[in-house]
Amino acid sequence: MATPATQAKQRTPETAPCDYDVIVIGAGVSGIYQIKRLVDLGVRATVLDANQDLGGTWYNNRYPGARFDSESYTYGYSFSSELLNEWHWTERFSPQPETLRYLNFVVDKLKLREHMQFGCRVEAMRFNEPTDTWQLSLNDGRALSARVVIAGMGPLSTPTLPKFAGMADFKGISFHTANWPHAPLDLTGKRVAIIGTGATAIQIIPVIAQQAGQLTVFQRRANWAAPLNNGPISAPEMAAIRARYDDIFAACARSPAAFEHIPDSRRFYDVPPAERRAFWDRLYAEPGFGIWLANFAEIFLDEHANAEMSAYIADRIRQRVKDPALAELLIPKDHGFGIQRLPLETNYFETYNRDNVELVNSKATPIERITATGLRTSERDFEFDVIVYATGFDAFTGAYDRVDIRGLGGQSLRDKWAEGPVTYLGMLVSGFPNMVMLGGPQTAAANFPRGSEIAVDWIMPLLQHMQAQGHTRFDAQAGAEQAWFDAVKLSYQGLLMSKAQSWITGYNSNLDGHEYGHTRYNIFATGGVQYARHLKAAADGGYAGIAFA
Numbered sequence: 001m002a003t004p005a006t007q008a009k010q011r012t013p014e015t016a017p018c019d020y021d022v023i024v025i026g027a028g029v030s031g032i033y034q035i036k037r038l039v040d041l042g043v044r045a046t047v048l049d050a051n052q053d054l055g056g057t058w059y060n061n062r063y064p065g066a067r068f069d070s071e072s073y074t075y076g077y078s079f080s081s082e083l084l085n086e087w088h089w090t091e092r093f094s095p096q097p098e099t100l101r102y103l104n105f106v107v108d109k110l111k112l113r114e115h116m117q118f119g120c121r122v123e124a125m126r127f128n129e130p131t132d133t134w135q136l137s138l139n140d141g142r143a144l145s146a147r148v149v150i151a152g153m154g155p156l157s158t159p160t161l162p163k164f165a166g167m168a169d170f171k172g173i174s175f176h177t178a179n180w181p182h183a184p185l186d187l188t189g190k191r192v193a194i195i196g197t198g199a200t201a202i203q204i205i206p207v208i209a210q211q212a213g214q215l216t217v218f219q220r221r222a223n224w225a226a227p228l229n230n231g232p233i234s235a236p237e238m239a240a241i242r243a244r245y246d247d248i249f250a251a252c253a254r255s256p257a258a259f260e261h262i263p264d265s266r267r268f269y270d271v272p273p274a275e276r277r278a279f280w281d282r283l284y285a286e287p288g289f290g291i292w293l294a295n296f297a298e299i300f301l302d303e304h305a306n307a308e309m310s311a312y313i314a315d316r317i318r319q320r321v322k323d324p325a326l327a328e329l330l331i332p333k334d335h336g337f338g339i340q341r342l343p344l345e346t347n348y349f350e351t352y353n354r355d356n357v358e359l360v361n362s363k364a365t366p367i368e369r370i371t372a373t374g375l376r377t378s379e380r381d382f383e384f385d386v387i388v389y390a391t392g393f394d395a396f397t398g399a400y401d402r403v404d405i406r407g408l409g410g411q412s413l414r415d416k417w418a419e420g421p422v423t424y425l426g427m428l429v430s431g432f433p434n435m436v437m438l439g440g441p442q443t444a445a446a447n448f449p450r451g452s453e454i455a456v457d458w459i460m461p462l463l464q465h466m467q468a469q470g471h472t473r474f475d476a477q478a479g480a481e482q483a484w485f486d487a488v489k490l491s492y493q494g495l496l497m498s499k500a501q502s503w504i505t506g507y508n509s510n511l512d513g514h515e516y517g518h519t520r521y522n523i524f525a526t527g528g529v530q531y532a533r534h535l536k537a538a539a540d541g542g543y544a545g546i547a548f549a
């Protein structure tokens, strides 16, 4: 390892040749905007993606029913009026095929495809201290170097499978939802199992129940969910949306989660109970996240207010599920409404009224093993043709943990984050110079493209500043990183969701070190507005907290 003195002598950064000025990892929503800005800047840049084509999440998650819960017109890129004027979203909440088409439209329109390389997974990255460059090793055997690496690898891009005995023995078809087969899969008449009842399963279940001969859902913990209330967007409606795009994006910038839904400003206790219920009736019937994000702030802070809200939603579930015992099984008893990321649904609860759908309480009767023909619980054997693992992701840090990333002195990022992520502003990691994260841990978990644009718009002037000053290295200062970690930790304080058994706190029952109670501070929970202020303050302060060399 080089000492600072020998390093100073050995550093030949400006003359050291490297393949690219910037390598972007990931051709998803953030990587696409990032490469657009880099191409405009005229630097030598490329995007590497392990998939065979662009789209990231929208390339991978092809399961029936996949769509986002963001209003489509808040999900598109805001930076180009040409794109905004040309694209017509056909549904209020766009389904996966349309979103993937949209991303392809953007890339083709902006001629970005020539800057993308597919089918290449970055397996290792090592920072070369004498030259201030990153050396990347790819699964196709290539080694590439770049001054700067920008990782847009996705916060929920690393699927996690359960560790059941016998998984390899199953003779039917089985896969994680993020690896749903690309070829059409005809489930007509098939016996299908779904393991998990997170946001993904809640989208799939109503769709495949209509196709499958028999659908069996294995639910360990029930999940709160509320109606999506999706619908088509007609040509006149789209024209009206286009006319107010400026207002739409301005509203997103004012809202903590970057949606048009703004928290209700009234105090929960100032509104009489009957009026509260009438308000919730309205929100329940409206499209999108209003029931979650336009609700009273106390729902997320105050046990009593949350309990009242939970009771309201529980009643709604009872109204929708015919069998009262089944309804009770579908009502979460271990956490309150909205404490975990709220899944939005279309006919989810009604699906359990169908004769071909069975709900198994896999907390009471756990899955013991997968067998050649199905699975065995503590109670009985089941036979299946298809097993779908809707078991979630190694959130936020998973994609980074799977690349052997070595910073100054050979330090491993995986080791640094063993107890949970530590970052500066969710963008940089001290000791890992010239590495930037988009949508990484400890950013505000918001409507994703809105957060991506904010992040890219922040990093571009930093790169230009670096170029203008002739610097070859930037690195977050350890003190600034600690201060951001403290701010992130503080942002969880007082929130009921700080006890959530979800990716918010790093819980994942299929990963060691992610047990419930071992909190990983994955997001800046104060929200997007404050987060954007922190970024701006750092930039306005001449990139406070960042050392350039």
Ligand code: NAP
Residues within 6 Å of the ligand: 067, 068, 069, 070, 156, 161, 162, 163, 195, 196, 197, 198, 199, 200, 201, 203, 220, 221, 341, 344, 362, 367, 390, 391, 392, 393, 503, 509, 510
């Ligand atoms: P998830 O919310 O983590 O849910 C995973 C489910 O699998 C849980 O019900 C979990 O049960 C269950 N599970 C995991 N391991 C299990 C095991 N070994 N045995 C039995 N059950 C097991 O994952 P997800 O549904 O894929 O959603 C993840 C996130 O992706 C969402 O929160 C959301 O942010 C995003 N997403 C967004 C959309 C959208 O935009 N509409 C759609 C899908 C996903 P326990 O709770 O008991 O662990």
